[in-house]
Amino acid sequence: MVCRAVARIYPVLTALVLLGLMPGVASAQFAGGSGSEADPYQIETWTHLKEINNHMTAHFVLNNDLTEATDGYATLAGSGANEGKGWQPIGDEFCEEEEFGDCRYYAVEKFSGSLDGQGYTIDKLTINRPNGYPEDTSGGGGVGLFMALEGATVENLSLTNVNVTGGASRTGALTGITYPEGSMGGAPPAVIDRVFASGNVTGESTVGGLVGFFQGATIKQSSVNISLTITNGFGGGLVGYMVSNVTIENSYANGIVTGTLHGGGLVGSLFRTGDIATLRYNYSNVLVQTDGNEGGLIGLMPTGYNASTTVFTANFWNTSLANQATRDVGDISDNNVTPGIVGKTDAELRQRSTFE
Secondary structure (H helix, E strand, C coil), rough: CHHHHHHHHHHHHHHHHHHHHCCCCCCCCCCEEEEECCEEEEECCCHHHHHHHHHHCCEECCCCCCCCCCCHHHHHHCHEEEEEEEECCEEEEEEEEEEECEEEEEECCECCCCCEECEEEEEEEEEEECCCCCCCCCCCCCCCCCCEEECCCEEEEEEEEEEEEECCCCCCCCCEEEEEEEHHCCCCCEEEEEEEEEEEEEEEEEEEECEEEECCCCEEEEEEEEEEEEEEEEEEEEEECCCEEEECCCEEEEEEEEEEEECCEEEEEEECCCEEEECCCCEEEEEEECCCCEEEEEEEECCCCCCCHHHCEHHHHECCCCCCCCCCCCCCCCCCCCEEEEEEHHHCCCCCCHHC
């Protein structure tokens, strides 16, 4: 009788376990929490961090630093992980529509929850994916801790000593791409707040110290100390390529940008499509050494950009660094007097009165 009862209830228990509805089952994948905004999943190991892949709309907090000594580093985030490719960015790309046996349209699985680092650090994240991520697709993938953010919030987090190599496009220490929620104008933006990154970031095009392709999002109170290399395209100390419905405020970049084509101390390229783009109270102390257009703040801003919807307020860059004594923006006419972008010497930037 008991055996029959167990036999009847076993399939039900199994289903509950698979759905994560049994108490304690879902949180076993983490250090605690249920994934709600009020009770976020708790991350304490690299394995917990990787598990975000299976909960892309949930909420998370980091309970401690993640370092080489933390469980899972060697197999998930070290230089030898994943056959030498290092960390596999959180997110994925899949074929949404096929035609004649080939993929006609790729869709990106983006992180749309929240991650609060609580002031802790993710150290020595290594990514070596020169063919991009995912490989061998023609979709919209990206390389970074996250492949893509959509309407997500990432805050109070440091990424230190990163070594990130991406492919043909969209590479950043934090994420390759940002989207507004729903990927539509007017939707809530992704928010990156008080996030810091340091180390080395390399990619072919659309490469940023923090974000590669930046649209429908806000960066505030964030910074980088980065060595960034671009091999064919756009690169910026903080953001590689910046388009619609974006804000960068109270943020700064420090370091060096080198390579071919267009480089900027803060933003590689700002390309307007009609929605408001705002840069205010930012600072660049980045040496820019590229073969194309290079600017102390922005590398490329195409002629005919919509000045009425592009708002610059009190942005500063260091004119004492080589090759950029007169260029705040690399390629627009009268680029020495772009309203809201001010070049100052190193000595001037050390004076409080400069910013008052």
